[in-house]
Amino acid sequence: MSTLEEILNIKYPIIQGGMGNISNATLASSISNAGGLGTIGVGTLTPQEIEIMIIETKEKTSNSFCVNIPLSVNPYVKEMINLVIQYKVPIVSLSAGNPAPFISLFKDNGIKIISVVASVKQAIKVEKLGVDVVVAEGYEAAGINSALETTTLTLIPQIVKEVNIPVVAAGGIGDGKGLAAMLALGASGVQMGTRFIATKEAPFHPNYKEAIIKAQDGNTVIVGRTFGKIRRLIDTPYAQSLLELEKKGTAELFQEKTSEHYHKVGAIEGKLTDGFINGGQIAGLIDDVPTVEELLKKMVNEAKKQLQQVFVKLNTYEDSE
Structure with a gap:
């Protein structure tokens, strides 16, 4: 292969x-x-x-x-x-x-x-x-x-x-x-x-990057379960408004409020009370803004080091029959 x-x-x-x-x-x-x-x-x-x-x-x-x-x-x-x-x-x-x-x-x-x-x-x-x-x-x-x-x-x-x-x-x-x-x-x-x-x-807007940098492990939220439209967002005022909308709104209104228009308002315009920003749970681990090249090289070198450490550790264990 x-x-x-x-x-x-x-x-x-x-x-x-x-x-x-x-x-x-x-x-x-x-x-x-x-x-x-x-x-x-x-x-x-x-x-x-x-x-x-x-x-x-x-x-x-x-x-x-x-x-x-x-x-x-x-x-x-x-x-x-x-x-x-x-x-x-x-x-x-x-x-x-x-x-x-x-x-x-x-x-x-x-x-x-x-x-x-x-x-x-x-x-x-x-x-x-x-x-x-x-x-x-x-x-x-x-x-x-x-x-x-x-x-x-x-x-x-x-x-x-x-x-x-x-x-x-x-x-x-x-x-x-x-x-x-x-x-x-x-x-x-x-x-x-x-x-x-x-x-x-x-x-992307500096507000978007700053929200990711400041995020901790609990700062993402799932919206849309009520309507079968699951989406993970950075927890912002707009994300909270979507959760409130799920309690008393309609599926059609929720669909409108999670349209790509509101995605751009949050991510590109940086208006976190008027639009949403996507964010994965890994956001809590991110604390810097490197260049792409710096990021990729650092990731590969860190992965090598981590796997080497694991290999050394595993070799300290006795083989079991």
């Missing part, structure tokens, strides 16, 4: 999450240039907006990058697929829907396929369909989450046991120790979103 790095043509086994509607060419290209896999998340954006972003990303990096298409979210799926093919984007990530109808089209055009899953059943299914890589996302992750609420720690080893393609761990990872832990569980790499928000190249 080819390695994750070989399949995606990357130096480090670190992938950027989709960050629909607020991802951008600057951050994606910086991650790719630093040796990871940068990603453009199409979210609910238009084909015209994504075309501009793809062109800009290609101008800023000659390395591999990815386009994430949430199949049940974006109203222009056919057009997005055509753009990926037209501009020869090397990798596509498919999430929030059934990838089956699109697999052969991407394969015929030499495009590698990542599928985002939240269960063993989904992972087995997409492997049979012929995807190249599985991203298994646990409940710790930022943004829209699976109703299964399975943690990354329990999800990864179960999926690794059942599939033969590379498995990338997502949710709750933000440093080298997290990378080492996921590799120890059998994952081939990691995907991160929240950690990349707090980087120098990420063009």
